[in-house]
Amino acid sequence: MxxxxxxxxxxxxxxxxxxxxxxxxxxxxxxxxxxxxxxxxxxxxxxxxxxxxxxxxxxxxxxxxxxxxxxxxxxxxxxxxxxxxxxxxxxxxxxxxxxxxxxxxxxxxxxxxxxxxxxxxxxxxxxxxxxxxxxxxxxxxxxxxxxxxxxxxxxxxxxxxxxxxxxxxxxxxxxxxxxxxxxxxxxxxxxxxxxxxxxxxxxxxxxxxxxxxxxxxxxxxxxxxxxxxxxANFLGTATFITGTVTKIDGAFLHVDGACPTVVYLDPKSDRIAPKLGATVTLAIRPEKIHLTRTKTGQQNESMVIIEDIAYLGVASNYRVKRDDGLLFKLQQTHGQREKTPLEWEEKGFVHFDPADVIMLED
CATH class of the missing domain: 3.40.50.300 (P-loop containing nucleotide triphosphate hydrolases)
Known part of the structure; x- marks a missing residue:
């Protein structure tokens, strides 16, 4: 029809x-x-x-x-x-x-x-x-x-x-x-x-x-x-990471670049897996990035410094920076925050799950 x-x-x-x-x-x-x-x-x-x-x-x-x-x-x-x-x-x-x-x-x-x-x-x-x-x-x-x-x-x-x-x-x-x-x-x-x-x-x-x-x-x-x-950038916001695929381990891709990242690419997805050596662009949504005061040992973890905090009532938006200058944008509801939340210019750690990384086509 x-x-x-x-x-x-x-x-x-x-x-x-x-x-x-x-x-x-x-x-x-x-x-x-x-x-x-x-x-x-x-x-x-x-x-x-x-x-x-x-x-x-x-x-x-x-x-x-x-x-x-x-x-x-x-x-x-x-x-x-x-x-x-x-x-x-x-x-x-x-x-x-x-x-x-x-x-x-x-x-x-x-x-x-x-x-x-x-x-x-x-x-x-x-x-x-x-x-x-x-x-x-x-x-x-x-x-x-x-x-x-x-x-x-x-x-x-x-x-x-x-x-x-x-x-x-x-x-x-x-x-x-x-x-x-x-x-x-x-x-x-x-x-x-x-x-x-x-x-x-x-x-x-x-x-x-x-x-x-x-x-x-x-x-x-x-x-x-x-x-x-x-x-990804027009509908909502995201942190973007560009790198090269250096290892393929089943459904997991290892991407090296400014921020070495492990990506889980769902085999049921319609996205075509990149080949070894391909340059890829990744995106992580702000609510998928976790911020902690101490290191957790999770995959895709980086030490960061708090650059900006915007209090929005139900949640707070953070801009945090790695030593190499990569800026992460993340959001935490106040139920997710630690009892003593991180403040401006304090050091902390971010991590995100490989399954939450979006592999883009450009």
């Missing part, structure tokens, strides 16, 4: 700027898919091509089995919610939601029932008669969402939908957005630069850089098994 959305070798150029480069992607019906990337990576351009606001320089876009090449934005089974929300300031909540339905010819009891159901869906009961300036940022966001969903599009495109909200409200609204999408079963494509937002919302994430998709996977796979250093 064909995917609901299919992008085949899509390229978009603006004069001499290559905004999207030979990109192919399939998205299934009912997915909540996130395009994640830094400003200028091409994610919003891709969204605008799906909506029909931009025309691909080359390539093919299909939605629900239909080629979109000759389909105008108004005739596509698509709606778009913008970062600014673009609510009509002189209209009430109900009138804003009803606007597109009225233009489509809906009226009377049918219109009222549809608007009421949308108000309940986005939890704006009791606010139907208010105007946008009397609503909070989160409430305005929900009005915009209800209006975008009013005509029951098969695909909803959301361009940085939560960027204008403060952190706490943004976190709460993320879960509301997921609940609404699950209730409706509508396909959502969300563009964001916020890593936590993408991880919270998406069933799958596509990470973009310079017009290309670097990796498309479920959030857990992207974090735990990134393909390359860009993905």
């Amino acid at each position: 064909a995917p609901f959305i299919r992008l085949q070798n899509v390229t978009k150029n603006f004069a001499d700027v290559n905004a999207v480069n030979d990109l192919s992607l399939d998205i299934e019906q009912g997915e909540l898919f996130c395009l994640l990337g830094a400003s200028g990576c091409g994610k919003s351009t891709l969204l605008r091509m799906l909506a029909g606001f931009e025309t691909p320089t080359s390539g093919r876009i299909e939605i629900d089995g239909q080629d979109m090449a000759d389909v105008s934005p108004a005739d596509r089974p698509v709606n778009m919610m913008f970062q600014s929300y673009a609510l009509f300031p002189h209209m009430t909540v109900a009138s804003n939601i009803a606007y597109g339905l009225r233009r489509a010819g809906m009226q009377g009891a049918e219109l009222d029932a549809r608007v009421d159901s949308l108000i309940k869906l986005v939890r704006l009961d009791g606010l139907a008669s208010r105007k946008p300036h009397k609503l909070s940022g989160g409430q305005r966001q929900r009005v915009a969402l209800a209006r975008a969903l009013a005509r029951q599009p098969k695909l909803l495109l959301l361009d940085e939908p939560l960027a204008a909200l403060d952190k706490k409200l943004r976190e709460d609204t993320q879960f509301e957005l997921v609940d609404i999408q699950e209730k409706l079963g509508t396909t959502f494509i969300v563009v964001t630069h916020d890593q936590e937002e993408a991880m919270t919302l998406a069933t799958r994430i596509g990470i973009m850089d310079q017009g290309c998709l670097e990796q498309v996977d479920a959030p857990r796979v992207l974090y735990e098994r990134p393909k390359n250093s860009f993905v």
Whole structure:
């Protein structure tokens, strides 16, 4: 069965700027898919091509089995919610939601029932008669969402939908957005630069850089098994080690370099084991690195000096340095810390399990 959305070798150029480069992607019906990337990576351009606001320089876009090449934005089974929300300031909540339905010819009891159901869906009961300036940022966001969903599009495109909200409200609204999408079963494509937002919302994430998709996977796979250093560094943070494979002992690889490291490469993994003498790049996530005051004798252990500590409430982030200058980034919850935690400029030891080392493809 064909995917609901299919992008085949899509390229978009603006004069001499290559905004999207030979990109192919399939998205299934009912997915909540996130395009994640830094400003200028091409994610919003891709969204605008799906909506029909931009025309691909080359390539093919299909939605629900239909080629979109000759389909105008108004005739596509698509709606778009913008970062600014673009609510009509002189209209009430109900009138804003009803606007597109009225233009489509809906009226009377049918219109009222549809608007009421949308108000309940986005939890704006009791606010139907208010105007946008009397609503909070989160409430305005929900009005915009209800209006975008009013005509029951098969695909909803959301361009940085939560960027204008403060952190706490943004976190709460993320879960509301997921609940609404699950209730409706509508396909959502969300563009964001916020890593936590993408991880919270998406069933799958596509990470973009310079017009290309670097990796498309479920959030857990992207974090735990990134393909390359860009993905590992963009989604979360990591300590990177480069070295040469000097010994292969079954599933264990010995890598020599600035920091000699033993790596366990799961035989069930789809990663191809490097050959003896190959240069490799390794990544270790901060929560996988253990910090102790005294030496433990564990594998992959190094003596370090505490460079920086950031107290975050539930955990603390550390930057610690080996004598040769290699910097480790690690995180400890306060339940993991020793009774007398290490402080700035004190010496300690870090270690990490060979199974927790990620072997990257670059």
